[in-house]
Amino acid sequence: SYVLTQPPSVSVAPGKTARITCGGNNIGSKSVHWYQQKPGQAPVLVIYYDSDRPSGIPERFSGSNSGNTATLTISRVEAGDEADYYCQVWDSSSDHQGVFGGGTKLTVL
Amino acid sequence: QVQLQESGPGLVKPSETLSLTCTVSGGSISSYYWSWIRQPPGKGLEWIGYIYYSGSTNYNPSLKSRVTISVDTSKNQFSLKLSSVTAADTAVYYCARVEYYYDSSGYRTYYFDYWGQGTLVTVSS
Numbered sequence: 001s002y003v004l005t006q007p008p009s010v011s012v013a014p015g016k017t018a019r020i021t022c023g024g025n026n027i028g029s030k031s032v033h034w035y036q037q038k039p040g041q042a043p044v045l046v047i048y049y050d051s052d053r054p055s056g057i058p059e060r061f062s063g064s065n066s067g068n069t070a071t072l073t074i075s076r077v078e079a080g081d082e083a084d085y086y087c088q089v090w091d092s093s094s095d096h097q098g099v100f101g102g103g104t105k106l107t108v109l
Numbered sequence: 110q111v112q113l114q115e116s117g118p119g120l121v122k123p124s125e126t127l128s129l130t131c132t133v134s135g136g137s138i139s140s141y142y143w144s145w146i147r148q149p150p151g152k153g154l155e156w157i158g159y160i161y162y163s164g165s166t167n168y169n170p171s172l173k174s175r176v177t178i179s180v181d182t183s184k185n186q187f188s189l190k191l192s193s194v195t196a197a198d199t200a201v202y203y204c205a206r207v208e209y210y211y212d213s214s215g216y217r218t219y220y221f222d223y224w225g226q227g228t229l230v231t232v233s234s
Contacts, residue, residue, distance in 0.1 A: 001170070029214060030212070030218070031218040033220040033221075035154075035221075041226075042203055042225060042226050043154065043224055045220065045222050048208075048220050048222070049210070049212075086153065086154055088154075088220060089218070090216075090220075092217070092218070095170050096167060097156060097167070097170065098144070098159075098219060100153055100156065
């Protein structure tokens, strides 16, 4: 089955830019979706179709996807952005299943 | 605004069947796919399966032999049954609405746009 690899943690100072990667074999040929999960809460969709933002998600959140790496970029990071972030793809091979990355803990210093 | 709410026992004995229901409000269950996703304590997310409002299903191959997802459109609900549970099935279980579209390769790709708050199910005797 398809495997997504995320760094366990990323740290960034307030006001700076955070980049969270999601690696997978030729992931650029798939659509990647990103979720934010704060402690004790359900995940929230922040990016879908590589780079589209649902309504209500700040423009500071953006996404890109090429080659073997997809990236979630958070500009002008705020304390409230501290959370776990998960990437997700749909594996349309014979398994036809949803696949999540292992998650990245974003710490705002 | 669509809202989802999970309900069911918070404690299940080993070897028994875990049963949860998700109630959808603020919108119809029709014309959408609906999914179950779980998260063991301190760990990541795992997709369990989905159901279309018409009843067609698709399950995670690793759980397929033990999972059944059903839908009751008259009640705007869908349900999860997971049989022969062990401690490894202890997790927060989320229900979610599924959106899909056709990507540039012509394949359907699915994502989860609305989630329930989640319910913790512990497997223990």
